[in-house]
Amino acid sequence: MVSGGDRVASDAANFLISCDLMPSIRLLPPSVVNKIAAGEVIERPASVLKELVENALDAGARRVDVTVEQGGVDLVRVVDDGGGIAPDELPLAVATHATSKLETADDLFRVRTLGFRGEALASIAEVSRFSLRSRQPDRPAGALLEVVGGQAGPVEPCGGPPGTCVEVRNLFFNTPVRRKFLRSTQTEMGHISESLTRLALARSDVHFTLRHNERLIYDLPASNDLLARVALFFGRELADDLLAVESCDGPNRLVGWVARPSQSRAHPRMQYLFLNGRHIRDRALQHALGEAYRGLLLTGRYPICFLNLEMPPDEVDVNVHPTKLEVRFQDGGRIYSQLLGTLRTKFLSTDLTHRLDPAGAAGSDGASEHDPEHAAKLRSELVDWAKGQLAARTPASAVSEPEAATAVAPARQAVLDLGVRLPGRPLELNPVPREWLPPAAESRPEVAPSNSPPSAFRVPPSASVAPVRALQIHDRYLVAESDEGVLVIDQHALHERILYEQFRERVLSGALESQNLLIPEAVDLSAADASLLMEHRETLAKLGVQIESLGGSTILVSSYPAMLAKLSPVEIVRAVVEPLAAAGRTPERRDMIDELLHMMSCKAAIKAGDRLTDEEVTALVEQRHLAQDTHHCPHGRPTALVFTRDDLDRQFKRI
Ligand code: ADP
Ligand code: MG
Secondary structure (H helix, E strand, C coil), X not given: CCCHHHHHHHHHHHHHHHHHHCCCCCCCCHHHHHHHHHHHHCCCHHHHHHHHHHHHHHCCCCEEEEEEEHHHCCEEEEEECCCCCCHHHHHHHCCCCCCCCCCCHHHHHCCCCCCCCCCHHHHHHHXXXXXXXXXXXXXXXXXXXXXXXXXXEEEEEECCCCEEEEEEECCCCCCHHHHHCCCCHHHHHHHHHHHHHHHHHHCCCCEEEEEEXXXXXXXXXXXXXXXXXXXXXXXXXXXXXXXXXXXXXCCEEEEEEEECCCCCECCHHHEEEXXXXXXXXXXXXXXXXXXXXXXXXXXXXXXCEEEEEECCHHHEECCCCCCCCCCEECCHHHHHHHHHHHHHHHHHCCCCCEECCCHHHHHHHCHHHHCHHHHHHHHHHHHHHHHHHHHHHXXXXXXXXXXXXXXXXXXXXXXXXXXXXXXXXXXXXXXXCHHHCCHHHHCCCCCCCCCCCCCCCCCCCCCCCCXXXXXXXXXXXXXXXXXXXXXXXXXXXXXXXXXXXXXXXXXXXXXXXXXXXXXXXXXXXXXXXXXXXXXXXXXXXXXXXXXXXXXXXXXXXXXXXXXXXXXXXXXXXXXXXXXXXHCCCCCCHHHHHHHHHHHHHHHHCCCCCCCCCXXXXXXXXXXXXXXXXXXXXXXXXXXXXXXXXXXXXXXXXXX
C-alpha cells in the first residue's frame, strides 16, 4: 500500500521528470503561426467565401460571381470586376499582415473597408491549394500566383478580364484535424448560402451570383432596392410584411425594414444587422429589438429585421473580433435607445392588424392558382363567418337578455365585476397621443355614472358617438364593421390586451389598487415554490401581492391586486409561481413583471365561450382604439383579423 506521504513524493518526482522533458521556448515558424491564425479566421468554406467576397467589395467590384463545389470543400472560386492587384504585389497580397487598407495605427479607428487585418489571404493560402489571378483595368494583361499549403510559386503573366479571380481548392488538405470538423456538403452549403445572403443584403447595389456544382443557386442583379433582394432570398410574403424604418440621431442613421409581428421566427437568425454595410452581431442591439417587440410576439418567437446603421467610422471599433463579426460602439447606449425608440414609434403609428391575405389579392401573379388550398381555406373561413352572421340574426338562435345573463359562468361574472372601468379612465391611463385616438374617444366622460350596472363594459353615452356595429359569434368572436371592411376580433385576446396595457400603466405609475385581506390567508406550496416566491417578494409587492413566509413551505398572503379580487389567494399564488419558475432563477425584473402582468390580464379577461350582451360587445369593440397595441394579445396572438372591402369584393367576384 502506498502511504499519503509516498504519493506526494512520487508526484513531485514525476513533475520534475516532466519538467526535464519540457522543451525550451521557441519562436514558432511562420507556417505554424499562419496555421494558428487560419484557425481563427477560417473555420469552414463559408469563411473563405466571406473573406474573398469582402476583398472583392473592397476592390470596388460591381459584380461578384461565386462558384463552389461540394459545399465549398473542393472549391470556392470568387471572380470580381474590381480594381485588381498589380503583378508585383501578388506575393504581398498573400503575405501575413500585408494590406493596402491601413497605413497608420490610427487608421484602425476609422476603418471604411470590410478588411483591414491583412491576414485572410495568407491564412487561406496556408491551408489550401490557392490561386490568385488578377488584372488591373489599365493593364493589357494580368498575373497569376499559386500557393500550395503556404508554399508560393512564381508570379506568372496571364490573360483574362480586368478584375480578380481567387480559387481555393481542397480546403484543410494539409490540416486533417480541421478537415474532420467539416460537416456534410449540405450543411456546409447552408453556411455558404448564409454567408452570401449577409453580404448580398448589405450591398444590394452589387450583382451577385452563386453556383453550386454547376447549378445556379442565386442570380441577384444589382438594384438599390433592398426589399427586392429580401424578396429574392426570403420570398414575397415576407417582403410584403415589412415596415420601412428610418431615423437619425446626430450623425447616426438607422435605416431598413422590420417585419410586422405576424412574421416571426423561432430563432434570431433572421435578425440582419449591418453597420456601415458590414454584417454584425450585437447582443445589445438584439436585446433592443426584443424590447421593441415586447408584448407583440409569442414567447420564444423572434422578430425579423434588415437594418443598417450608418455612423462615422471613428465612433466604433471593428477590430475586436477576428472575423469582425462583433464590434464595440463608443456610445452603445445611444444606439440602443435609437433602435428601440425608432421601432416603438413605428409600431405605435402603424396599424398592425393581422391582415388575411386573400389569394386573389396577390393580383396579377394569380396566387390562387399557385395555392388553391390557401384560397379554399380562406373561402370557407369567409363562408363560416357569413353563416355565423346569418345565424345570429335569426330569431331562433337569438338569445334573450335574461338567458344571456344566466349563461354567464360565475368565474366570468366575477371578472366582469372587478370594476375595471375601461371607458372611464383610458385617457389618463394611456400614453397614446391624443391625435392618434379616434375623435369620439376624446369626448367621452371621464367617469361612468355611478348607478350603472357593475360590468366591465360600460357603454359610453352614444349621443356624440356613432355606435359601432358589432355582434358576437360562437361566443368567442366579435364581428365588427369598420371603414375599411370587416374585423373579426378574438374577444379574449382583445380584452386581455386592453387589461394588460391598463395594468402595466398602473404598475408603472404606482397606481395599482391592491386589496388587503381582513384575515391573511395561508397557502401551502412545495418548499421550492415557496422559496421562489419569497425571493421575488419585492417585485410581487409592486404588483400588489403582499406575502410573508410562515416558515417551511407555507406562505401568508395579506393583500393582492383589486383587479383579481374574485380569485382566491391560493389561485393567485399558484398562478404567480408558474411564470416565476418558467423564468428561471434570475429573470430580469422587468421581464418578470411583464410575465406576471400577462398572467393577470389573462386571468382577468373574459374567456372564449363567455356570452356577452350587445352592450358589452359594443363597449369592448370601442376599447380597441384606446390601447397602445390592441392588434396582438400579450402573448403575441393577433386579436383581430381584417377582411378589407376589396378582399370581400374580390372573393365574391364583384371586382
Ligand atoms: P485585407 O483585406 O485585410 O487587407 P487580405 O489578406 O484579405 O487582407 O488581402 C490582402 C490584400 O490583397 C488586400 O489589402 C488587397 O490589397 C489585396 N486584395 C485581395 N483581394 C483582392 C481583390 N479581390 N481585388 C483587389 N485586391 C485584392
Ligand atoms: Mg480581406
